[in-house]
Amino acid sequence: MRRVSLPCDADDVAISCLIVDDNEYFLHAAQVLLEREGLVVMGVTSTSDDAVGQVETLHPDVVLVDIFLGEESGMDLAQRLSETYAGDRLTVILISTHSEQDVAGLIASSLADGFLPKAGLSAAAIRNVVEANGR
Template identity: 35%
Template structure:
């Protein structure tokens, strides 16, 4: 795994220490830790990590609020929620707030590192079970006409190839699987995803998929 600079945010010292040791053993640099959302914002601004692993329930400022604050001032930092909460409301709110992924603390270490390492390839660190919940919620919002996208997003700005990539992303394929399906390189897939997010004015893959479902660009049930 390529070196990743990580900021850990959790209000439980024992968990912080254990996770820090686990990450270091895998060659991941932990640049700092924080015990609440406000401290996380300050540390993110001073340390500029690549990734923030963020708990939700913390004193002073919760993780969802902190995610919105950090993404406002530092939009390029990737935030992954790491929590005990499998609550659907927390999951959906985290994605809407700009989180790039959502992981549960009871997951196996092997799966955790597999999903984290996928971030270097532009993949969203979220389990297949939680991803299915997100897509199901996006489909429900689309059926009921609830807004899930930016008002100035223009799907017509996408090229035919970018629509093809988006359709495969919505089906849950990884960048590697998309590359194989379209006979293109992984770097080309990453380029197309970057262009899609810029054209539609979104911050992560989940938000792009939500908009695509609502506008009929993709069908989450295919």
């Protein structure tokens, strides 16, 4: 798996992430966007099991998890990662095409560290969630 690090602003620390989504086009677009904005995308995957394996192997700072992973539940994956890595530096962020208002109940019941709409996905937004969680 290739690891790409692009220059960040002097005040920014490179953040590594894993993207978990069942939409192949979104995975590619998000990877390109976030790498251009200076994040290190360590991997992309469409399944929960593969995501858990990649987190164990790659140790990303952030895991972006689609709330609705096709046949699987992104909510279950977010909870599993949050429980397994509680106290570690891992930040779990739920993502969705739905607005925050549409999925507020799901977000509130999750153990995720934050939520970002896919339309607003950016390195700056991810950094804000990481910093808000003291990481």
